[in-house]
Amino acid sequence: MIVVNCPHCGPRNSSDLRPCGEVTSRPDPATASLSEWRTYLYMRENPSGWVTEAWYCRSGCRRYFTIERNTATNETRRSEAS
Amino acid sequence: MPDIEFKSPIAHGPVSAPDGSVSLEDETSTTKVVVRAATGTAAAADLGVPYGQSRLRADGTLVCGTRPGEWTLFAAAGRATEVAASVDTDGFVNVVDVTHGRAMMRVSGPKATAMLAKVCDIDLTDDMAPDGAVFSGSVAKVTCDLLRSDWRGEVSYLISCERSFGNYLFATLADASTEFGAELPTGLDIH
Amino acid sequence: MARHGYTYSAGKLIKHGLTRGDWPRMWRRPEARSSYDVVIVGGGLHGLATAYYLAADHGMTNIAVLDKGYLGGGGSGRNTAIVRSNYLTPEGVAFYDRSLALYNSMTQELNLNVMFSRRGHLTLAHTDSALRTMHWRAEVNKLQGIDSSVIDPQEVKKEAPSLDISADTRYPILGALFHPPGGIVRHDAVVWGYARAADHLGVHMLQETEVLDILCEGGEGPDGKGTGGRVTGVRTNRGDISAPAVVNCTAGWASLISNMAGVPLPITTHPLQAAVTEPCKVFLPTVVVSGSLHVYVSQTDRGELVFGASVDPVGTYRVNGTLEFTEELAGHVLELMPGISKMRLMRQWSGLCDMTPDYSPVMGTTQVDGYFVDVGWGTYGFKAGPVAGETMAETIATGRDADLIAPFTINRFTEGDLVGEKGAAAVGH
Amino acid sequence: MTHNRLPVRPGEVIDRETSLAFTWNGRPHTGLRGDTIASALAADGVEVFARSMKYKRRRGIMTADHWDPNLSVQVGDEPNVRAGSRRLVAGMEVSAQNVWPSLKFDIGAANQLVGRFLSPGFYYKTFMRPKWLWHHLYQTILRRFAPGGRIHWETSTHGAYDKRYAHPDVLVAGGGPAGMGAAIAAAEAGASVMLVEHEPELGGHLRWGDAEDLTALADLLAAVQSHPGIEVLVDSTVTGRYDHNWIAVMQRSHEVAPERLIKARAGSLVVAPGLIERPYVFAGNDTPGVMLSGAVRRLINLWAVKPGSRAVVLSANPEGDAAIADLEAAGVEIVAALDARVGEDIVEVEGRGRVRRAVLGDGRTVAADLVVLGTGWTAPTSLLNMAGDRPVYDPTAARYFPNQLPDNVLATGGITGNGSTVELVAHGSATGTLAANRALRNRHERRSSTARARSPEGPMPESLQDTRVPLARTPHPECYRSSSHGMVDFSEDVSSKDLFQASGEGFDSIELMKRYTTATMGPSQGKLETVNAAAVLAEARSMDMVDIGTTVWRPPFAPISLGALAGRIFEPIRRSALQDWHEAHGASPLLAGQWVRPDHYGDPVGEARNVRENVGIIDVTPLGKLDLRGPDVAKLLELVYVNRWQKLEIGRVRYGTMVAEDGVVSDDGVTGRLGEDHYLMTTTSSGAGAVWEMLEDYLQTYRPEWNVHVTAVTGGLTSINVAGPRCRDLLLRLVEDVDLSPEAFPYFHVRRGRVAGVSGCIIWRIGFTGELSYELHVPSGHALHVWESLIANGEDLGIRPFGVESQRILRLEKGHYIVGQDTDGLTKAPSAGLGGLVKLDKHDTLGLPELRASYARTDLPVLVAIQTDDPEIVPMEADQIVDGDSNRILGRITSSRMSPTLGRSVCLGQVDPSLAAAGSKVTILLVNGHRVSGTVQEHHAHVDPEGVRQNA
Structure with missing residues (x-):
């Protein structure tokens, strides 16, 4: 059970939150090509190391926020409110 | 509607240990009003307390900073209209009466914290959850809003959850209290 | 030609027992060449099987299998060793059925007893909708000639008497998908069998050899990588190796290797945990799976219960395991078998899974010439190992995606033609 | 029966006044309170406790503690009980396990004779031909050899266990002198401390030490017990130890639960487990009567049990030497005191049920019944491994030492070096101070960053430097293996010879060797055998120990019962305000996700028919309900639904479908506009949570400038659907303030008013059944009153409640699909028949590019209504639609029921587009193998496709 620092609530057990994966940027659906859209949908960097990811503080403040987490060690740093 | 009884989802009367170390009672009829107010609105300024804290207003309403930009106001049963009206709705402010939507119970006594520590992973030590602290978390796998609200000189918590979980949560807390001597009321179904 | 070296048999056991003579090595520790026809990255089941079938079926023997650790140290040795073919989609059924057939004859083909134990596979349904999905699977399976049917609770009890089938539980057993050909295999033996046979056919297995980069030319990305490029070799911690074909069989690490070739993957890496109890006298004859409860369990011939669950929700390359996995696992297993409350969990471990959006693999050729992928196996890699090796070998040898893997190529993500196993994936192993 | 109980020992833990009767293999025995099962049996002269796994060799006490691989017994219905640590309780029925037919005579012992053929991995090399024999015979035989105890199916303790959370600043693992020192110092520094000891009392090795040790222990105990900041768990x-210092503590001594799992988030973890004594490898080293020095000292000093009468002692350290003194004090004759430090050795032990002779390194053979080994230590670095450490071997001290630890994990005591009690306590104390400092800094930080917490007083404490003087690493001879081969893994019967063979076959990395031989894989999990296994591999490969590495110790440190891991059963159940009423009125419960709902009240078909003929009411509270307020709600709806929402007027309701960003249908429901900036959205029951989170996601991260407040009101509004041709007549009797006439309140409109005197009700005219119907959303505290009023006032109209099953029938008659049943994980909007609903010319809606792409395709399956040509045949849901007589799949039935209204079966199904046109013939493969024909219908609705009934 890792600890995730919610920028509003402070440190919380990860079971109180929902991991939402790597932060991706949503292309403009009006203009995006299918290939751009599917890259957004499916392709992931999936690095072993620091990644910026989104979390939802489900049992706490119900806010989405981002943190940086090292996927090799589960260390976290820099949590930011959305 | 004075003649229509307000029914709580909690089917059981109070549960307590004979030595008073822990007691549990249904407070669902309490008026509960949620206010959302954007930063900079008069309502936000009036409500005053930041997220995580609470204060007792002069009119007897307990104002809790339940989330960033969200307050829950607790008052005696039947005061919803009045409490809602007390909020300045100028700007992007919304008021929702959730009295019917949330079950509420009070846990108190010297063993209340130990009992909650069996079902809730939040650090309830005095530094981390002092009297007046407002927080949310999972209690026996149900997301709850909690308020540490010491009462009659005893440690006490007000716990509220989505109404439909109310009976389950009460029964589960009652079960957790048996370790401290509480007797389960007959017919209380734990699962 | 014999596909393996020194032949094992009961006679040999007696001979060695009597003479106390040394057994030959199962595989060598060769010196690396500077160039190979095919370099396979990942010395697990998939990499070794691919090497074996390349050598055995296609006569290609100038092959190196590289592993950063030891053979079978990743998912191949960490899975719960369950095999079955009762998938939901016709594509999946055809594929895994071939795998099951290969498992069935593997002991004889590789002359190493992989202890394939055909013991029947039960997927329990606790809800109407789960029962409907079981029925769906059974009907698709039957149409493809797979032994698979929905059975009622009394029949479930007959197959696995330790299950609690009473109706008043929180998760009552309403029925099950029963798949008699499913079973368990000694997973390490499969790895060793392929390794031993591949070694005999001349394949080099280079352990403790880590790939640091994939060398490419002609591609649109930096360093000649990416779309339109061509593979020229790999850079390792022991030096460069040139090769016109490089195969990525690295499961949980697939993205890291693929990014080296400039080929992004639709993959996130999640740990899949497992645990084993202390042994008890054997009581569970079948493999039991519950999708709703996210648990699967079988009992080894040594008497240990082996458990698995769904992948961890948080993606990570850490394989430490979590406490909550064991808590939920125990809770769910006891819902099914309250009688084992006093059995003790002895060890937990975790492996890395390369999860794709549609719970199906990514296989075959890519936009980089000579760079092949056999990844995205998620939680199904062990079941598919033999057929993945066979079809990847065909693909590499012919340069064309084998028929069986056509639904699983990387193009489906750009074409939007995902495979429909996700519906069944919730019901897991 | 022999009586090996000694006169009173100064540190004994037994209560000689209280004897406890129990049985061993059915025979009566007595022990004393304070005994372990093993000490009581040893006191009674029992020497053989078990048979080994593979060769069924007789096994006796070796370590006399929890880790003893030879002392697994069955106690009543509990298998695999550690007799070396389990306290004796009166009435215990203890028996040997893994024996057949009996402990004394085990047929499997024949394996010893053929042992030379059962070399490691022998089973991989045989049992291959003929193939069928493997399945039918060999496997069965192998299974018979499965070790361990038996499950008693008639008893279960599931649910009787307990758990709790804890948040200590400092958690100390190990209550020996260093651990106690750490706990006291940490508590004095102001930290809250949890001190956890594996044994039933604090003290570690001091407990079985000399008078000086006992005095030191008493002082430490007094200090620990008097400090209010220390919680002691023995x-x-x-x-x-899991990520971020999430610590699992298994508490076995609790008054209300058989075991309790404590989950602690500790600021600092102090690891002070002491050392585990290591066996020595030589021929016959598993013979009963071969014991480690700690075992004899524990037996003598804790339980006053004389472990033998004539002893050979091989000692390499002061603890081994101390055993000699204890043995002498206990009246055991020392036949030979061998000093490993000067090269003295033992080569072989002979004897079957008990040691009879020992062959010494100098060639002498001596008669003895006890061989005591003090040959070295294993550092139980398990918790450090779990914290990421890879301990390093030190050849001088002949053991592993911690290497690199994260800041929040500190090691102390024997695991880090040697020292006198004073030195151990001092090191522990310095470690405790440091651990407290780090934990208090952590607490300061948490208080600063947590909204609810009390702001910390004063600045953050200064960070202390680690100035601890390391404990000495006393030189120790590397005693691993004598000149003979013997057992390395006692629980798996793996010998040093086996390890040599494995290495020679290519299994020459420690992990491969482990997998091939199963060494370290048994119940001991490496506690006793890991280091010896590494040493033997190093020897076989002529390498240094340092380069061999070790296997990774995985959790748990000690096995945990499944019951304890499961704990209490928390399965939240959601109940509507009416569920009690349903149950009191004969409703058959249906578990739907977390909700319990009425499936039917005994007659689903009759209930459904009554809706078509009279009026029925159903509790649909689990429908997800979201209250949406703000000026930008319409924009949000436009984004998340596939259709248009900008022009929905106040008082109107509209149906909407949601797709995810990949174009797959994800949810549906109706949303009504209650006021200028006020909407009520409904979702599917199962999708309610996900839709709420999805709305918040887009509002918070994608369009934070939009002003919308979302409130979940699912349980607050009890939802009652009133359906049937006579429902308006009923509501006219109960609804105030609302004009119910069809002109004033047409289909797909919403009104607010009083129902049965309850104000604040929302009424919308919609329905899933295809009948004239109204859905009432009633404040839940008053819902029962409304429901009962409906029942009472509808009596003359023929009112009956109906359940989920009737609703399923009715909605299928009407052709309404259910997301997740009639659609699946790949169903795109055109497949669901959403046709004109989807607006592809919107600028932004979820999954828009995929929606456009899917509408350009002609190969997607289509959801259609199907009727079997034989009206009596009701296909099963998920029956496949095939291509004539072939096995090619062209679709499947997704919903199917016998329609009481039409008197024939009705279905929905997904079919290949070639079969989607009305009138197309389909072939349905039934479960019995028969193929029947069906016809695709023009409309999804089998009943009333024109909507006359619902629009009435």
């Missing part, structure tokens, strides 16, 4: 084990 007979409890720290079983795991």
